[in-house]
Amino acid sequence: MIDLPFFSRQAQAICDAGRFLYQQGWSPATSSNYSARLDSEHFAVTVSGRHKGQLTPADVMAVDLQGQPVQSEARPSAETRLHAVLYEWRDDIGAVLHTHSIAGTVVSRLQAGDALILEDYELQKAFAGVATHEGQLCLPIFDNTQDIEQLAKETLNYLMAHPETPAYLIRGHGIYTWGRDMAETLRHIEALEFLLACELATLRAMS
Numbered sequence: 001m002i003d004l005p006f007f008s009r010q011a012q013a014i015c016d017a018g019r020f021l022y023q024q025g026w027s028p029a030t031s032s033n034y035s036a037r038l039d040s041e042h043f044a045v046t047v048s049g050r051h052k053g054q055l056t057p058a059d060v061m062a063v064d065l066q067g068q069p070v071q072s073e074a075r076p077s078a079e080t081r082l083h084a085v086l087y088e089w090r091d092d093i094g095a096v097l098h099t100h101s102i103a104g105t106v107v108s109r110l111q112a113g114d115a116l117i118l119e120d121y122e123l124q125k126a127f128a129g130v131a132t133h134e135g136q137l138c139l140p141i142f143d144n145t146q147d148i149e150q151l152a153k154e155t156l157n158y159l160m161a162h163p164e165t166p167a168y169l170i171r172g173h174g175i176y177t178w179g180r181d182m183a184e185t186l187r188h189i190e191a192l193e194f195l196l197a198c199e200l201a202t203l204r205a206m207s
């Protein structure tokens with residue numbers, strides 16, 4: 001059974017996040033999806049195809065870790081399973097945000113390899129557990145595909161082997177990141193968008 005008052009609070013947090021992320025230009029044209037954990041087996045996720053700058057709690061639904069709707073007739077995000085495997089991977093993850101920013105899209109297309117290394121940025125410290133700019137953040141880049149179940153398996157396998165990963169990119173598609181709760185996850189996505197914008201500006205300056 002879903003705790004309905006808690007669902008309402010999580011749904012509102014998702015709507016508020018959407019308004020912010022859309023206003024930043026990171027979730028255009030119905031792209032992106034967001035979620036927040038409800039309990040050990042369920043999470044709240046955006047309904048597929050909704051405008052992320054105009055979300056109301058009716059645009060958020062409960063699903064189980066297989067991505068199946070619970071107490072809803074709506075269709076969950078097409079990328080629900082990418083969220084589900086993150087909640088399955090680590091039980092301290094409380095929220096997941098996915099954006100489609102210009103920086104995330106372009107940088108992941110320009111990077112031919114399978115990872116983007118961020119180093120020597122002070123803002124790396126916005127990530128939980130990072131205390132200095134002197135380390136590296138490694139963001140794996142997965143090739144884009146419409147086979148979300150396959151991509152979910154690929155991301156989970158990678159994350160199980162690299163548990164320190166703070167986020168990942170899907171090439172030409174966008175960013176996924178997570179945190180203990182929505183506030184921390186918003187801090188992570190905002191830091192990532194800043195760092196990827198810096199990477200994009202650097203690539204431009206060097207060309």
Ligand SMILES: CSC[C@@H](O)[C@@H](O)C(=O)COP(=O)(O)O
Pocket residue numbers: 029030031032033046047048049050076077078079098100
């Ligand atoms: C509007 S194109 C973007 C979609 O294909 C998808 O990548 C996306 O992020 C949103 O899908 P959704 O099913 O609304 O969660």
Ligand SMILES: [Zn+2]
Pocket residue numbers: 031032033079098100173174
């Ligand atoms: Zn997407």
